[in-house]
Amino acid sequence: MKSYNIAIAGLGGQGIIKASDILADAAFRADYDVKKAEVHGMSQRGGSVNTDVRFGAEVLSPMVPDGEVDVLVLVDASQEPVNRHRLRPGGVPLHPELLAQLELPDPKTLNVALLGLLSARLPLPVAAWHDAIRQALPAKVHDMNVDAFDRGRHCGLEGAERASG
Amino acid sequence: MEWMRQLLSGNEAVAWAAKDAGVRLGVGYPGTPSTEILETFGALDGPAQWAPNEKVALEVALGVAYANARALVTTKHVGLNVAADPLFTAAYTGAPGGLVIVVADDPGMASSQNEQDSRRYAVAAGLPMLEPADSQQAYAMTREALELAERWSLPVLLRLTTRVSHSKSVVQRAAVVSAPAPGFTRDIAGRVMIPGNARPAHRRLREKLDQVAAWVETPGCGTRLWNAPHAAVEAGADGDQAMAKTPDVRRPLGIVADSVAVLHAREAAPQADVLQVRMVHPLPIETIRRFAASVERCVVVEEGDPVMVEACRAAGIAVEGKAERYRFGELNVGRVRRILAGEDRPESRPPAGKPPQLCTGCPHRIVFNLLRDLDCIVSGDIGCYTLGALPPFDAMDTCVCMGASIGVGLGLRHALPPAEARRVVSVIGDSTFVHSGLTGLVEMVYNPPPSGHVVVILDNQTTAMTGLQEHPGTGRNLRHEPAPQLIIEEVCRSVGVPQVVVIDPIRERERLPATLKQALAEGGLWVLVVRRTCLLEKTRQQKAEGSA
Numbered sequence: 125m126k127s128y129n130i131a132i133a134g135l136g137g138q139g140i141i142k143a144s145d146i147l148a149d150a151a152f153r154a155d156y157d158v159k160k161a162e163v164h165g166m167s168q169r170g171g172s173v174n175t176d177v178r179f180g181a182e183v184l185s186p187m188v189p190d191g192e193v194d195v196l197v198l199v200d201a202s203q204e205p206v207n208r209h210r211l212r213p214g215g216v217p218l219h220p221e222l223l224a225q226l227e228l229p230d231p232k233t234l235n236v237a238l239l240g241l242l243s244a245r246l247p248l249p250v251a252a253w254h255d256a257i258r259q260a261l262p263a264k265v266h267d268m269n270v271d272a273f274d275r276g277r278h279c280g281l282e283g284a285e286r287a288s289g
Numbered sequence: 290m291e292w293m294r295q296l297l298s299g300n301e302a303v304a305w306a307a308k309d310a311g312v313r314l315g316v317g318y319p320g321t322p323s324t325e326i327l328e329t330f331g332a333l334d335g336p337a338q339w340a341p342n343e344k345v346a347l348e349v350a351l352g353v354a355y356a357n358a359r360a361l362v363t364t365k366h367v368g369l370n371v372a373a374d375p376l377f378t379a380a381y382t383g384a385p386g387g388l389v390i391v392v393a394d395d396p397g398m399a400s401s402q403n404e405q406d407s408r409r410y411a412v413a414a415g416l417p418m419l420e421p422a423d424s425q426q427a428y429a430m431t432r433e434a435l436e437l438a439e440r441w442s443l444p445v446l447l448r449l450t451t452r453v454s455h456s457k458s459v460v461q462r463a464a465v466v467s468a469p470a471p472g473f474t475r476d477i478a479g480r481v482m483i484p485g486n487a488r489p490a491h492r493r494l495r496e497k498l499d500q501v502a503a504w505v506e507t508p509g510c511g512t513r514l515w516n517a518p519h520a521a522v523e524a525g526a527d528g529d530q531a532m533a534k535t536p537d538v539r540r541p542l543g544i545v546a547d548s549v550a551v552l553h554a555r556e557a558a559p560q561a562d563v564l565q566v567r568m569v570h571p572l573p574i575e576t577i578r579r580f581a582a583s584v585e586r587c588v589v590v591e592e593g594d595p596v597m598v599e600a601c602r603a604a605g606i607a608v609e610g611k612a613e614r615y616r617f618g619e620l621n622v623g624r625v626r627r628i629l630a631g632e633d634r635p636e637s638r639p640p641a642g643k644p645p646q647l648c649t650g651c652p653h654r655i656v657f658n659l660l661r662d663l664d665c666i667v668s669g670d671i672g673c674y675t676l677g678a679l680p681p682f683d684a685m686d687t688c689v690c691m692g693a694s695i696g697v698g699l700g701l702r703h704a705l706p707p708a709e710a711r712r713v714v715s716v717i718g719d720s721t722f723v724h725s726g727l728t729g730l731v732e733m734v735y736n737p738p739p740s741g742h743v744v745v746i747l748d749n750q751t752t753a754m755t756g757l758q759e760h761p762g763t764g765r766n767l768r769h770e771p772a773p774q775l776i777i778e779e780v781c782r783s784v785g786v787p788q789v790v791v792i793d794p795i796r797e798r799e800r801l802p803a804t805l806k807q808a809l810a811e812g813g814l815w816v817l818v819v820r821r822t823c824l825l826e827k828t829r830q831q832k833a834e835g836s837a
């Protein structure tokens with residue numbers, strides 16, 4: 125079974141840790157072994173926040189080694205230069221600009237919309253993602269976030285079609 | 290439902306274990322990366338409470354364990370310094386109920402003022418210390434620690450690190466047990482540590498440790514062997530026995546590792562045999578000796594200080610350690626690969642991310658702008674407000690440990706020539722003041738510097754830095770329910786500070802600079818309580834009201 129190494133980067137207050145919780149939970153619901161690492165601490169004070177999520181048959185270290193990230197999800201474009209070195213050769217950065225043409229119901233859902241974009245590249249069932257979103261967020265924002273996820277996913281699937289077609 | 294697999298952080302796993310093992314009281318003081326243990330335990334309806342500081346937390350827990358009930362203390366690494374006094378003597382008295390002290394180290398200092406290695410405390414105090422590598426092990430070892438603490442009537446340390454505390458992984462819980470009923474059994478000779486009682490108590494401690502030292506050598510207890518996939522023996526307890534029997538074929542590479550380094554090592558060297566040290570004190574030295582003899586090359590991979598490598602060498606076991614540069618910061622797979630390759634050239638530095646800042650609109654900002662403009666010499670302390678040391682403020686000159694601002698400020702005032710002494714101000718947060726500022730204030734009144742002194746208490750009505758925990762001064766308990774409130778200004782007055790002024794830095798914008806200038810110019814002893822609720826705390830309260 126292939127293992128997946130995802131890194132999510134952004135700034136404090138952008139829901140980076142929330143996004144990684146959702147991703148980890150979706151993989152967990154799909155019966156993978158999962159590990160997730162993050163650095164808390166002063167993260168709420170607007171500084172850089174990074175989290176790693178790894179899933180596969182068996183995951184050992186909770187942190188993705190440098191140069192082994194498959195997909196780097198950037199919730200804030202400013203974080204690309206400080207994280208680029210973490211991508212493996214052929215690894216993919218997902219920029220927030222990729223969703224620029226999407227009209228998100230609320231800019232706060234950017235983290236979840238980017239997960240939708242990411243989901244097009246991962247073998248996790250949509251139901252697992254939706255359940256994970258509902259698990260992680262308060263009921264009153266469920267619809268808004270599921271919608272943001274679906275739009276991001278649609279965008280990702282279209283992009284993949286264009287790339288292969 | 291209860292038996293379901295769950296994805297938990299190491300901290301959450303410890304809390305679940307405490308709950309499942311019938312812990313009667315969880316007590317601690319917040320500190321990254323340990324804070325979420327008690328928050329989770331409280332959310333699980335476990336009896337959890339914040340103490341004013343770690344020393345008090347350990348003393349309360351010791352009382353619980355004297356009453357024959359299970360107790361859990363949580364602290365970050367530097368909190369164990371604060372609690373060190375009761376720790377060392379609790380080792381002598383022991384406690385029948387089962388006392389476990391969870392200490393979370395922060396190698397790499399993601400959010401700490403130093404990266405001291407708590408494993409040294411286990412050696413110094415003479416206490417057993419268990420070290421989980423992931424959340425499943427954190428769950429299992431918390432329960433094991435409670436059982437061992439009860440079995441030997443000896444406090445047990447459980448050491449986590451930032452990565453163990455804050456990484457999530459899959460956890461399967463075990464059967465819930467109910468704890469024995471509390472009750473008091475008098476044991477004056479065993480618990481009143483006057484010299485005549487303490488001398489035999491020290492011997493008893495060492496005898497218990499001899500028993501633990503024998504226990505750690507039992508297969509699966511002090512160690513766990515993770516064989517390379519192609520090895521003849523299977524991982525686990527049986528592996529240890531197999532290892533003891535088959536030293537004739539020496540395998541090329543063996544790694545001795547503890548804590549999360551076990552996982553880095555298994556990933557970095559999939560072809561190696563990895564001996565996980567579960568209990569780092571007493572160290573399972575004979576098992577390590579056999580393991581080292583079973584391999585061509587034996588490398589000790591440990592974060593922080595060379596604790597295990599030194600112990601191995603002292604016992605005459607030939608092991609390789611790591612180059613000095615790897616003492617600093619945390620390990621990861623890449624660094625473990627370098628250690629194994631004997632690579633000691635400088636490492637490439639990861640690009641620096643964006644540093645944290647005081648929030649826009651944070652009331653602390655007003656104070657630091659003022660301290661900068663008045664060219665004060667600022668004896669600082671630890672909390673969000675330590676960010677006052679960075680641009681655009683550059684308005685903090687010292688920060689050592691919690692509570693140090695007052696003592697260090699007084700020392701500066703005592704020694705500096707008068708013109709400079711009069712510029713010295715101590716700045717301390719509300720939670721930090723209650724934690725360890727009170728005695729500094731008593732010192733100020735008892736031994737006042739000739740130029741007087743000014744203490745500014747930044748009272749944002751929460752412990753903001755670690756994520757908005759309550760403390761005695763907020764008037765709410767760990768669960769954010771109403772509790773008796775310590776009134777900071779009244780305490781200051783009653784210890785004898787003549788000038789105590791409470792100021793709202795936003796509503797009374799003019800009064801703050803005027804009062805500070807007056808205090809610096811006039812001399813005498815002053816406390817300015819600058820009170821304005823933290824913005825994040827306000828949001829938290831609004832959310833809580835909204836969901837209530």
Ligand SMILES: Cc1ncc(C[n+]2csc(CCOP(=O)(O)OP(=O)(O)O)c2C)c(N)n1
Nearest residue numbers: 320368671672673718719720721752753754
């Ligand atoms: C002995 C010790 N325990 C815990 C910590 C973690 N810690 C650092 S500062 C702090 C309290 C911060 O609260 P406060 O003083 O009210 O300042 P604020 O962050 O709210 O501005 C804590 C819990 C520590 N550094 N040392």
